[in-house]
Amino acid sequence: MNEAEIAHWNAELRQKSPLEIVRWAVSEGKGRTIVSTNFRPYEAALLHVVSQVQADLPVLWVDHGYNRPATYKHAEELRARLKLNLKPYLPRLTPAHRDAIHGPIPTTEDEAALKQFSAVMKLEPFQRGMRELAPAVWLTALRKVQNPNRAGLDIVSLDGNFGALKVSPFFHWSDADLDAYLAKHQLPNEWDYFDPAKADEKRECGLHAAWGKKAVSS
Numbered sequence: 001m002n003e004a005e006i007a008h009w010n011a012e013l014r015q016k017s018p019l020e021i022v023r024w025a026v027s028e029g030k031g032r033t034i035v036s037t038n039f040r041p042y043e044a045a046l047l048h049v050v051s052q053v054q055a056d057l058p059v060l061w062v063d064h065g066y067n068r069p070a071t072y073k074h075a076e077e078l079r080a081r082l083k084l085n086l087k088p089y090l091p092r093l094t095p096a097h098r099d100a101i102h103g104p105i106p107t108t109e110d111e112a113a114l115k116q117f118s119a120v121m122k123l124e125p126f127q128r129g130m131r132e133l134a135p136a137v138w139l140t141a142l143r144k145v146q147n148p149n150r151a152g153l154d155i156v157s158l159d160g161n162f163g164a165l166k167v168s169p170f171f172h173w174s175d176a177d178l179d180a181y182l183a184k185h186q187l188p189n190e191w192d193y194f195d196p197a198k199a200d201e202k203r204e205c206g207l208h209a210a211w212g213k214k215a216v217s218s
Contacts, residue, residue, distance in 0.1 A: 001158065001165055010154045018046070018169035021155060022053045022139065025167040029137035034087075036060040036126075036140055038195065039067075039075045042178045044187040046141045046170060051082040057139075059086045060129045064121040065095035066105070070192035077188060087133065089125035105196045118197035130162045142168040145175070 001009075013021050026033045035050050035057055037043050050057050061075070079086050091098070098121065099105075106113035130138075142153060159166040170178065182189055 001156075006154075006156050006158060009156045013155050014172070018049045018173075019052065021167065021169035022049050025137050025139055025165075025169070026054050026057070028165065028167075029135065032134065032136040034058040034060055034133050034135040034138055036138065038062065038193075039071050039078070039190060040141075040193045040195070041189055041191055042170075042175070042182070043141045044074075044078055044189060045178055045181050045185075046139065047078055047082055047084060048185055048187055049169060050139060051084065055083055056085045058133055058135075059084045060126070060133060061086055061088050062122050062125045062129065063088045063090055064125070064197065065091065066121070066194075066196045068192050068194060071190055074188060074190040074193075087129065089129040091121045091125050093120060095121075114197075122197040127162075130164070135162075135164050138162065138164040138166050140166055140168050141170060142166075143171055143173060 009024075013024065016024070033054075035046065037047060037059055038061065047059065050059075067075075075086075078084060102117075106117050108114065138159060144153070153166075153168070153171070155168055155171045157166045157168075173181075181187075
């Protein structure tokens with residue numbers, strides 16, 4: 001899909017509901033659509049919509065091993081309730097092994113070490129999952145309010161790291177919109193979530209940033 005076509009579909013889909021957008025994405029993928037999740041706050045909304053459109057859609061989840069207990073319980077609750085076709089991908093190193101060799105999780109004060117942590121514990125398993133699942137269309141929970149980098153995207157974009165068409169059905173939704181959606185459908189949320197590969201909500205872990213493409217091999 002070229003830039004003109006992407007602009008056309010962003011205009012077309014701007015007033016559509018997330019359910020309609022997911023239906024379009026699944027049709028566009030022609031059997032090669034996936035959704036990714038990390039079970040962060042509000043992602044239950046996307047997984048709920050996806051489960052209504054195609055119950056067996058592959059759900060790519062990188063379980064880096066550093067999730068808090070509440071996140072694992074939330075993941076299992078949603079897996080059971082929505083009957084998710086969950087595809088977990090784990091790093092080649094366990095957290096215990098990684099910490100024994102390299103020490104504690106780096107902080108934002110050491111950007112190079114934090115990017116290396118992300119490459120080993122998150123980007124490598126995610127890239128492995130994308131190679132194996134080979135999606136043409138990749139559904140995400142990205143929203144423009146999350147950080148400055150994402151504000152420059154749109155509902156539909158061509159992902160430079162994985163060559164897939166990236167579709168974010170809730171891109172223009174606010175936290176208040178999503179609070180109302182979760183309440184309407186009696187869906188749980190998960191506020192104890194923490195992503196060690198980002199360390200700060202305004203940072204990118206590399207999945208949706210240009211540097212992530214080269215991080216694993218560098």
